[in-house]
Amino acid sequence: KQEVTQIPAALSVPEGENLVLNCSFTDSAIYNLQWFRQDPGKGLTSLLLIQSSQREQTSGRLNASLDKSSGRSTLYIAASQPGDSATYLCAVEGGSEKLVFGKGTKLTVNP
């Protein structure tokens, strides 16, 4: 059974800092990995999708990498801003249209 772990569970940084969020998964047989953002009481917004054949994806200040063989992904956020404060979720798709989510990293960026 696929399990997804995110470390750390919470992170507080000063504005402007570069930071890395980590995601690991137990079964490397995945189709893709996705990073989501969730604001308090709100739904999920997809940030980046990495297909299993890809190594990384970039969108603005966000960069996500995937090492399928080691079961790891990182989300790099450059020059963090208070508006980046949210919970970040990692999810993998392993077949049967099912997404398996990690528990998330709650990020707080302090002005």
Place this chain on the structure above:
Amino acid sequence: EAQVTQNPRYLITVTGKKLTVTCSQNMNHEYMSWYRQDPGLGLRQIYYSMNVEVTDKGDVPEGYKVSRKEKRNFPLILESPSPNQTSLYFCASSPWGQAWTQYFGPGTRLTVL
């Protein structure tokens, strides 16, 4: 506008009183799914549907029912809610074979007293 809608957004109810949370999508998606989100446990899939009249259990189906009589709607039914079903519920939809494009609804916060 492409969207997934859920109703109600907030609900407080009492143990044993049957309730239905509706989910509707306007994108003609085949695949629909229900998740619950709990602190410390993350998002867990309750039920999913691959098309009309085709549904299957996810990871935590106990205490829930679903139906898929129309392609656009996928209601979640709690026949006899209990306090351990207090949670934040999300509905999602996607075209078949494209789970990575799942659109999520805004969520329904349910409290069972």
